[in-house]
Amino acid sequence: MADLAVLKPKLTRLKLSGMLDSLQQRFDEAVAQKWSFSDFLEHLLQDEVERRDSKQLAYRLTKSGLDPHKTFESFDFSFNPKICEPAIREIASCQFLNDKENVFFVGPSGVGKSHLAQAIGHEAVRRGHEVLFRRTAPLFRWIAAGHGDGSYSRRLKSVIAVPLLIFDDFGLQTLSDEQQNDLYEVLCERYESASTIITSNRDFGEWPSVFSNPLMSSAAMDRLVHHAVKFVIEGKSYRVESFSSRQQRLTAGN
Structure with missing residues (x-):
C-alpha cells in the first residue's frame, strides 16, 4: 500500500482528507477478506459519505438553536x-x-x-x-x-x-x-x-x-x-x- 504521507496531500487537494481516518483500517480489511478493488473503493467512499453527513448534521443542529x-x-x-x-x-x-x-x-x-x-x-x-x-x-x-x-x-x-x-x-x-x-x-x-x-x-x-x-x-x-x-x-x-x-x-x- 502507498505510504499515507504520500496520499495525504492528494486527498487534501481533492477535499477527501477525511478518508485518512479509515484508510488503513479498510486496507487491512480488504487484504484479510480479499475484497475486489471496487469493494475497497465502495467502503472507502461510504466512510467519507457518512463522515460528511455526520458533519452536516452537527452543523445543522448547532445552527438550529435546538x-x-x-x-x-x-x-x-x-x-x-x-x-x-x-x-x-x-x-x-x-x-x-x-x-x-x-x-x-x-x-x-x-x-x-x-x-x-x-x-x-x-x-x-x-x-x-x-x-x-x-x-x-x-x-x-x-x-x-x-x-x-x-x-x-x-x-x-x-x-x-x-x-x-x-x-x-x-x-x-x-x-x-x-x-x-x-x-x-x-x-x-x-x-x-x-x-x-x-x-x-x-x-x-x-x-x-x-x-x-x-x-x-x-x-x-x-x-x-x-x-x-x-x-x-x-x-x-x-x-x-x-x-x-x-x-x-x-x-x-x-
Whole structure:
C-alpha cells in the first residue's frame, strides 16, 4: 500500500482528507477478506459519505438553536396520557414539511409544548432539513437590531427562508409596532412556502391580539391557520412535578 504521507496531500487537494481516518483500517480489511478493488473503493467512499453527513448534521443542529436533550428519546409520554402519541409521531415523520403545513402546541406552562416542538425539530434536522428554534420576542429583537449594523434585511430574509421555523412562547411578550410588522412579513412570506411550529401559553383565540392593528391581525392569522394542525396539551407541569418529587425525596431522607 502507498505510504499515507504520500496520499495525504492528494486527498487534501481533492477535499477527501477525511478518508485518512479509515484508510488503513479498510486496507487491512480488504487484504484479510480479499475484497475486489471496487469493494475497497465502495467502503472507502461510504466512510467519507457518512463522515460528511455526520458533519452536516452537527452543523445543522448547532445552527438550529435546538436543545440537544429535547428529543423524543428523552420525552416521557407516560407522564401525560392526554397527549396523543400516535398523532405526534405522525407529525414527526416530517411530511408536514413537504406539505408546507404549520403545527401549533397550545397549553399551560410545563406540559411539554416546547419539548415536543424541539423533538420534531430534531427529527427534521436528522432528515436533512434546516431548522431555526427561537423564543418569539428575542427573535424579533434580534431582527430589529440589524438596523444598527445594516444586517436587518439579511436577518429578516434568513428567518423567512428557513424550511422549519419554530416560534416558542408565541404571544408571551408584547411586540413593538416594528416587530409586529416584521412578524407579519415573516408569516406572509412563509405562507404556503415553508412550515412553522408555534408553542404558546395563550389560548388560541387570543393570538390575534399579538397585533395591535386588527386588519394586519386578521390577514396574518388567516394565512397562519390555513394549512395547520393544533394540539391542545393539558395536564400537570413536568417542572412542578419534578420539583415536588425532589422535595419529597429530600424530606424522606431527613
